[in-house]
Amino acid sequence: MSLPNSDFEAVSASPWHSLGLKQDGSVVAWGRNDHGECNVPSPNNEFIAIAAGGYHSLGLKQDGSIVAWGRNDYGQCNILPPNSDFVAIAAGEWHSMGLKSDGTVVAWGQNGKGQCSVPYPTNGFVAIAAGSFHSLGLKQDGSIVSWGINGSFVPLPNNSFTGISAGNRHCIGLKQDGSAVAWGRNYEGQCNIPEPNDGFVAVAAGDTHSLCLKQNGSIVLWGGNEYGQSNIPSVNNDFIAIAAGEYHSLGLKEPALSWHGEKMFLVSVMSLLLIAILWPSPQATVTV
Numbered sequence: 001m002s003l004p005n006s007d008f009e010a011v012s013a014s015p016w017h018s019l020g021l022k023q024d025g026s027v028v029a030w031g032r033n034d035h036g037e038c039n040v041p042s043p044n045n046e047f048i049a050i051a052a053g054g055y056h057s058l059g060l061k062q063d064g065s066i067v068a069w070g071r072n073d074y075g076q077c078n079i080l081p082p083n084s085d086f087v088a089i090a091a092g093e094w095h096s097m098g099l100k101s102d103g104t105v106v107a108w109g110q111n112g113k114g115q116c117s118v119p120y121p122t123n124g125f126v127a128i129a130a131g132s133f134h135s136l137g138l139k140q141d142g143s144i145v146s147w148g149i150n151g152s153f154v155p156l157p158n159n160s161f162t163g164i165s166a167g168n169r170h171c172i173g174l175k176q177d178g179s180a181v182a183w184g185r186n187y188e189g190q191c192n193i194p195e196p197n198d199g200f201v202a203v204a205a206g207d208t209h210s211l212c213l214k215q216n217g218s219i220v221l222w223g224g225n226e227y228g229q230s231n232i233p234s235v236n237n238d239f240i241a242i243a244a245g246e247y248h249s250l251g252l253k254e255p256a257l258s259w260h261g262e263k264m265f266l267v268s269v270m271s272l273l274l275i276a277i278l279w280p281s282p283q284a285t286v287t288v
Helices: none
Strands: 010-013 017-022 027-031 047-052 056-061 067-071 086-092 095-100 105-109 127-131 134-139 144-148 159-166 171-175 180-184 200-205 211-212 217-223 239-244 248-254 257-260 263-264 271-275
Touching: 010 056, 010 248, 047 086, 056 086, 095 127, 127 239, 134 159, 171 200, 171 211, 211 239, 211 271
Parallel strands: 010 047, 010 239, 086 127, 127 159, 159 200, 200 239
Antiparallel strands: 010 017, 017 027, 047 056, 056 067, 086 095, 095 105, 127 134, 134 144, 159 171, 171 180, 200 211, 211 217, 239 248, 248 271, 257 263
16 A cells, blocks of 8 residues: 555554554555445545454544444444544454443444453443453543453452453453553463563554554564564654554654664654564555
């Protein structure tokens, strides 16, 4: 895929495709497109958030409505009415989630593992995350609520969390003090957070790997690496956002630095550049 690799302000990665949100409110999608998950519906504008699911995609509009496209065999693209007042979105393997302005969570799609059965009380949430077959919600009091499979047992003490991410079968929580907590399946070491476990400002959970963004703009990666998804970029600085797919990772940079092979060049201080860490994969490749 070829595009102007600049002016991005958010990224999202699924198992097989990726999404980028531009500063002008448009969405760029690339990677596997067997079910139309990369076919952004018109009008492609006024988006403020994005979420890439298993084979579907979600976009949150300025007016608080959600647009969904791609595979829909479990109703993961059928937004529950009323489609309004949403402030955040999350997409899992076969299910979708929306956070309302009043702090309530709505979930729809496949519910075979209880991933759409939001525990009572369904309000007081400030953030959401969707894994393959589980869901997470961050409460106003800094605690995490988890439902579905492989994410239900949040480690104690369950407090002081400021961020969450749900992977395939594991989860990561970001603490107020800048440390990260990981739990769930750990067969590739995806829950073994490297030391020093501090200074983190964002977390992202993939299939069998994990990422954390440091306060200094560098990325820490660990876990499965069979396709290079945990290979730290050669210039590991100036990152402002991260996302983890199944076998690829994304990082958003400012100022924009890119490379062709080993040659580095400065693009523009004011632009935002998307770095794809897994080079061979079509869902990760961004051509400048």
